[in-house]
Amino acid sequence: MSLISVRHLWKEYDDKVVLEDINLEIEERAFVALVGPSGCGKTTFLKMLLSEEIPTRGIIELDGKPIPKEPGPDRGVVYQRYSVFPHLTVLGNVLLAKDLGARGPGTRLLGRVFGAARRAATEKARELLAAVGLAHAADKYPSQLSGGMQQRLALAQALMAEPRVLLLDEPFGALDPGIRADIHVLMRKLWHERALTAVMVTHDLPEAFGLATRVIAFERRRDEPSDGGRYGARIAKDIGIWPPRVAGAPKAV
Amino acid sequence: MRLVNRLPAPGWARVLALLPFVAVLVLYLIASAMRLADNPADKLLPSFATIGDAIVRMAFTVDIRTGTIPLWSDTIASLGRLFAGLGIATLIGAVLGIAIGVLPYLRALLGQFVAVVSMVPPLAILPILFITMGLGEASKIALIAIGIAPLLIRDIALRVTDMPPQQFVKAQTLGASSWTLVLRVVLPQILPRLIDSVRLQIGPAWLFLISAEAIASESGLGYRIFLVRRYLAMDVILPYVAWITLLAFVMEIALVALQRRAFPWFAAARTAQ
Incomplete structure (x- = not known):
């Protein structure tokens, strides 16, 4: 069974169709890149996966069940900006996933884990920070980090919550080319080493083909001004990368 | 050049x-x-010598009639009212402002109402306060709180809605409930901004305090100034005005220092956005 199943999905704003009849199955451990021209609705599609936007028609299922109507810990996200919280240290940002996500009356009331649970969470947070190369910066605030380091932190923070799927909205689009290449290496490593399914919106084709197992292009069949927004974008191309990338087997790349 | x-x-x-x-x-x-x-x-x-005499009389000499030093008893009375009024207004501003900012239902219910209420000139309702609460401390504190709270509520609500929406979604993907979202994400980021808002309201707070004290009071800095006005006692009024200005200025500096100490991340984060 697919992890994510999208069936006959439409999104319209007033009488303007953004997406029409999107059908998509995403397997567990896939890394899907969504590409397409500006305004083709790829970010709108990601927002619907996140429940930040509600589909006009159609169904999105996660693990065979319709996704909840609001964002939740089953779906993590990394944005291009504002992904990390400026008032928390690097370690505090990663710990926040446990502070907010853990169950138990004290945590629900105070938004904070205590005692042994906190020690365990701190250990896991430090392990994740080491994995993204931020172990030395645990006590800094995000504003003291470079753009690349902030996005590394955002990845660690999202992974701390152990989401079923990680949604990436042009996460590396604002970074310098050299920094971007470094973070691509990290992204590949994280995807191979952790139980990670990812859907990434990007306008950078080399990035899409360099990271993903599958590249999906959205495009409108017709996009003339005289159409008056009657045609939404559809899946124009669905390309499996060859040779296939296999999660957990970096040598196969 | x-x-x-x-x-x-x-x-x-x-x-x-x-x-x-x-x-x-x-x-x-x-x-x-x-x-x-x-x-x-x-x-x-008056010459500086005359003013100096007045300062010695008001600030360092025990008044025979009351048994207190006028400047200090006036200062204590005024600051008590000012801090009580500012404190109540700050609490109301933070709680209601954040609630209106994060809860769309409450925003729909109270947004316009608060906007209209904040347009009521506070001094125009001072008589109502005197009638309903009497001439004691309550009406003076209420004037300050009523004069400032609506502006604080609106300002804080605006600053909450100005926060990047990504942060709200992000917190929910980490498992936040509405309550923990407010507690761990909104409140800590609003507090330093609340200090900024309160700082800007120090001036109006003093205005309301002095007005209330001038009209009906038996103590306070405003009371004294308006009392000695009858004798054209500029030698007392001028140092009192300087003293009030100094107090307001010290409050301003203290709030700036508090903001820098308690929220070390804030200065950089503000310029980064």
Whole structure:
């Protein structure tokens, strides 16, 4: 069974169709890149996966069940900006996933884990920070980090919550080319080493083909001004990368 | 070099900052000397010696009638009212402002109402406060709180809605409930901004305090100024005004220092956005 199943999905704003009849199955451990021209609705599609936007028609299922109507810990996200919280240290940002996500009356009331649970969470947070190369910066605030380091932190923070799927909205689009290449290496490593399914919106084709197992292009069949927004974008191309990338087997790349 | 590109050296900048203060003092001294030369009994611009006598009388001498030192008892009475009013307004502003900012239902319910209420001139309802709450402390504290709280509520609500929406979604993907979202994400980021808002309201708070004390009071800095006005006692009024200004200025500095100490991340985060 697919992890994510999208069936006959439409999104319209007033009488303007953004997406029409999107059908998509995403397997567990896939890394899907969504590409397409500006305004083709790829970010709108990601927002619907996140429940930040509600589909006009159609169904999105996660693990065979319709996704909840609001964002939740089953779906993590990394944005291009504002992904990390400026008032928390690097370690505090990663710990926040446990502070907010853990169950138990004290945590629900105070938004904070205590005692042994906190020690365990701190250990896991430090392990994740080491994995993204931020172990030395645990006590800094995000504003003291470079753009690349902030996005590394955002990845660690999202992974701390152990989401079923990680949604990436042009996460590396604002970074310098050299920094971007470094973070691509990290992204590949994280995807191979952790139980990670990812859907990434990007306008950078080399990035899409360099990271993903599958590249999906959205495009409108017709996009003339005289159409008056009657045609939404559809899946124009669905390309499996060859040779296939296999999660957990970096040598196969 | 163009004027817009000329920068004062650091030492010069400090001298320039002092210059207007010195200029005002010098102008006062000249005007005062001229008036006193014409009429030694002039009360409008008393000499520094006369003002010094008044300061000693008000700030360092126990008043025989009341058994207290006037300046200090006035200051304690006024600051008590001011802090109570500001404190109540800050609490209301933070709680309601954040609630209106994060809860769309509450925003729909109260947004317009608060906007209208904040347009009511507080001094116009002072008589109502005196009638309903009497002439005691409650009505004065209420005037300050009522005068300031609506503005704080609106300001805080605006700052909450100005927060990047990504942060709200992000917190939910980490498992936040509405309550923990407020507690761990919104409140800590709003507190330093609340300090900024309160800082800007110190001036209006003093305005409301002095007004209330001038109209009906038996103690306080405003009461004293308006009491001695009957005797044209400029030698008392001027140091009192200077003292009130100093108090307000110290409050301002204290809030800035508190913001810097308690929220070390804030200065950089503000410029980053």
